[in-house]
Amino acid sequence: MKFLKSLFRKTPRDGSDNASDVAMTGTLPPIDLSRTTRPVRSEGNGEKKPRVGKITLYMLLSDMKIRSTPEAVVGPLLKLRNATGINTQSDLMMRAAPTGGSLAQQEPPALTSRFASIIAQLSPVLPMSALQKTFKPWWGDGPRPIREEMDRRADEASAKCLEYVKKHAESGNPASVVACIDEFASRTHMMNVGHVKGNIIDEEIRKKTPLVMAELGGYTGYSAARFASKQREVAGNKHSHYFSFEYSPVFAARVREMVEFAGLTDQVTVYVDAFSEQYEVLRGKTVDMYFIDHEKSVYLSDLKLIIGSEALAPGSVVIADNVGLGAFQGVKNEYLEFVEASPQFSEVRHTVYMKREDMMVPDLSVATFLA
Numbered sequence: 001m002k003f004l005k006s007l008f009r010k011t012p013r014d015g016s017d018n019a020s021d022v023a024m025t026g027t028l029p030p031i032d033l034s035r036t037t038r039p040v041r042s043e044g045n046g047e048k049k050p051r052v053g054k055i056t057l058y059m060l061l062s063d064m065k066i067r068s069t070p071e072a073v074v075g076p077l078l079k080l081r082n083a084t085g086i087n088t089q090s091d092l093m094m095r096a097a098p099t100g101g102s103l104a105q106q107e108p109p110a111l112t113s114r115f116a117s118i119i120a121q122l123s124p125v126l127p128m129s130a131l132q133k134t135f136k137p138w139w140g141d142g143p144r145p146i147r148e149e150m151d152r153r154a155d156e157a158s159a160k161c162l163e164y165v166k167k168h169a170e171s172g173n174p175a176s177v178v179a180c181i182d183e184f185a186s187r188t189h190m191m192n193v194g195h196v197k198g199n200i201i202d203e204e205i206r207k208k209t210p211l212v213m214a215e216l217g218g219y220t221g222y223s224a225a226r227f228a229s230k231q232r233e234v235a236g237n238k239h240s241h242y243f244s245f246e247y248s249p250v251f252a253a254r255v256r257e258m259v260e261f262a263g264l265t266d267q268v269t270v271y272v273d274a275f276s277e278q279y280e281v282l283r284g285k286t287v288d289m290y291f292i293d294h295e296k297s298v299y300l301s302d303l304k305l306i307i308g309s310e311a312l313a314p315g316s317v318v319i320a321d322n323v324g325l326g327a328f329q330g331v332k333n334e335y336l337e338f339v340e341a342s343p344q345f346s347e348v349r350h351t352v353y354m355k356r357e358d359m360m361v362p363d364l365s366v367a368t369f370l371a
Contacts, residue, residue, distance in 0.1 A: 153189070154190075154191060154219075155250060155251075157188055157189065157190040157191075158220040158250075158251060158254055160184075160188070161184050161185070161190060161220050162220060162221075162254050162257060162258060164180065164184045165177055165180045165181060165184070165261065169261070171263070172263035173262070173263070174225050174226070174228075174229035174262040174264060175229070177225050177261060177262040178198075178222065178225055178229075181220070181225075182194065185222075190220075192219075192220075192222050193222060193223055193226075193293060193321055196352050197350070197352055197363075197364050198226055200350050200352075200364060200366075201226075201227060201291065201319060201364075202227075202230050204289070204317060204366060205227060205231055205234060205289065206234055208288055208315075209234045209235060209288075210231055210240070210287075210288030210289040210317070211231075211239065211240045211241070211288055212240070212243075212285055212286060212287045212289075213241075213242045213243070213287070213288065213289045213290075213291070214242075214243040214244075214282060214287050214289075214290050214291070215227070215243070215244050215290070215291040215292075216245050216275050216292045216293065216294045216302055217245070217247075217292070217293040218244040218251060218255035218270060219251050219254075219293075220251065220254050220255065220258060221244075221254060221256075221257070222258075223244075223291060223293065224244045224258070224259050224264070224270075225258055225259060225262040227291065228242035228259070228264050228267045228268045229262070229264060232264075232267050241268075241269065242264075242267055242268045242269070243269050243271065243282065243287075244259075244268055244269070244270045244271065245271050245273075245274075245275045245278055245279075245294075246270060246272060247272075247274050247275075247295070248272075249272050252270050252271075252272040255270050256270050274298075275294070275302050275305065276298070276301070276302065276305060279302075279306070279309055279311075280309070282309060282311045283309055283310070285311055286311060286312075286313045286316070287311040287316060288313075288315075288316055288317070289316065289317045289318075289319065290306060290316075290318045291319045291321070292318065292319065292321065293320070293321040293322065296322065299320060299334075299335040300335045300338055303318065303320075303338070303339075306318065307344070312369045313369070314370060314371050315368065317366060317367070317369070318339075318345070318365075318366075318367045318368075319364065319365065319366050320339075320364070320367070321363070322363060323335060323336055323349075323362075323363060323365045324361040324364075335365075339365060344369060344370055344371060345367040345368065345369060345370060346367065346368045347365055347366065347368075348365075348366045348367075348368075349362040349364070349365055349366075350362070350363070350365075350366065
């Protein structure tokens with residue numbers, strides 16, 4: 001949408017010079033609503049008619065490397081993305097700063113101030129009904145499956161995934177195993193952190209160089225294969241180890257099998273049972289990084305066990321997956337409330353695109369332990 005581009009143009013269309021005002025205050029000039037559509041040729045007769053393109057706020061925020069955005073801004077952005085259809089990536093990325101620089105080079109307060117201003121000006125012209133995003137869950141239009149049915153489907157997908165990896169991946173090659181699981185998950189509904197969030201966590205591992213890592217929830221072994229391999233890579237000649245805690249004996253067996261196939265048996269130890277029954281094995285160790293991706297109802301209680309176990313040191317990182325979608329739908333998230341309010345943690349939320357829900361969600365929490 002061209003009116004968004006004009007917001008950051010060095011010389012506005014009306015000839016006035018408000019670029020300095022934007023740079024100084026973070027406020028935006030009034031939006032000319034006459035430019036909220038763009039002409040395109042319709043099929044057949046060549047007649048031009050206005051239409052709205054597709055907004056790509058996921059790409060926009062991702063490219064701008066926004067790592068921490070207040071939910072007061074993220075929420076309206078999500079609604080805006082779902083209510084309008086403007087390809088803002090090039091419009092804003094190319095003309096973001098009055099100096100012509102990249103918006104990513106500016107300080108986060110300026111970013112959030114500008115986005116808040118955009119939302120404040122756009123919200124009144126959008127009907128509230130259009131701001132309510134609805135999405136189709138993976139089970140379709142019918143009632144949500146009972147827990148037993150969901151567990152059965154998860155088990156079935158896990159078993160098929162392991163078979164697929166053994167058939168198509170290269171034994172002893174973690175990268176091949178991870179790529180194969182990603183390929184399988186792209187065609188089958190499966191619990192999987194995936195390559196988008198996986199890349200974010202890979203980067204956290206690269207920055208932290210954790211010698212001791214622990215995951216809560218192993219499922220089929222994707223996270224163990226991916227992150228243990230990355231851990232070993234960044235550790236170099238230093239000894240490192242990855243602990244995987246999986247409640248289900250069936251899934252734990254598959255994690256072990258996947259880890260063995262990937263050639264990481266010496267790098268990964270798998271424990272079977274609830275983390276609350278097994279966490280004592282970490283006592284006396286300093287765990288540099290935790291990855292939490294298991295039963296959502298015990299995220300907070302397990303985090304408190306982690307804190308109480310004295311296995312954290314200043315700088316230790318706790319990463320929690322799937323924290324955002326429920327919050328977006330108005331569901332209280334006690335884990336996030338605790339982490340955000342705790343003086344013991346400094347938390348960053350990563351906003352990622354959720355393909356199944358077709359929306360952008362602040363879904364990956366990275367919390368650094370302070371003391």
